[in-house]
Amino acid sequence: MILADKIVKLRKQLAWSQEELAEKMDVSRQSVSKWESANSIPDLKKIILLADIFDVSTDFLLKDECETFTVKAESKASNIAQISMEEALKYVEQKIAVSHLITKGVMLCLCSVIPLFFFLAMVETDKLGLTGDMAAGLGVLSIILMVSIGVSFFIKTNQYETDTAAIDNAAFELSYGVHSAFQEKLQKFRPRYNSRLSVAIFLFIFSFVPLMFAGLFFQGPGITLIMLIVLILLVATGIYLLSSVSAQFEAYNTILTDNSDKEKSIRAKRTEKFAAFYWPLLTAIYLGWSLWTMNWDVTWILWPVGGVLFAALVGLMELMDKEE
Helix, strand or coil: CCHHHHHHHHHHHCCCCHHHHHHHHCCCHHHHHHHHCCCCCCCHHHHHHHHHHHCCCHHHHHCCCCCCCCCCCCCCCCCCEEECHHHHHHHHHHHHHHHHHHHHHHHHHHHCCHHHHHHHHHHHCCCCCCCHHHHHHHHHHHHHHHHHHHHHHHHHHHHHHHHHHHHHCCCEEECCCHHHHHHHHHHHHHHHHHHHHHHHHHHHHHCHHHHHHHHHHCCCHHHHHHHHHHHHHHHHHHHHHHHHHHHHHHHHHHHHCCHHHHHHHHHHHHHHHHHHHHHHHHHHHHHHHHHHHCCHHHHCCHHHHHHHHHHHHHHHHHHHHHHC
């Protein structure tokens, strides 16, 4: 295989266009086209740069008899799986698909109480001609229906567990060029992730403001229930904005995580699982306490206390790990 064919093969394996390779090489697209058509040959500096970019040896590029990649560094363990570019891209797609299913389920479960609050608010304002029993019955029926559909989305995530297990649960090594390609993808994706994260955090924090002001300046359970609906919608919007980009960001970092960092990755995932249990529980306590007492101007104190407690519990988990 001649040099031109090797450049074409390596470029296509990384799913790069000629323009993208030219940009990395700091040359024109026409130069890359000439290399690939064997109309010209890159100089020695460009050969070395191509070897670094594609993560192959210069011997592989220069010797026509070399038909397979020359390994720069031998694997530490022969049983470690090699992850190709196609497998890595498929892993990211599946992680995003799982995130979409989970997001749908979470939003349905979170918003399942909105019809109940709406019907109860209509009863308080004497609109729609509903009685308290009718409103409660319709609200409970909507909760059961929406939670059932949400659970079905959670169950559907099982179809992706087998395909993602090779990267999530086992040691692996990336094939040539995959690491550098994903580093570049992560670098380009980071601004989008940061902007989505900022907007989502703002919505989470701001979501309690309408409810707090309603408790301070307005009287009556009707307006409180409406503001509670606004709170849930703001939180649901924040979850929707954050979920897909978080899944993609985590997938990129999982692929780029070296085997030496597996322990750190496991601790991070354990903290995320704890957070997924802790914050919904805290929200349930907050809503139950607030609806029971109707003192929304007082119950907000649960959030700063809960935040400090969460940090303390995570620190305690890390301390126990070090002791073990």
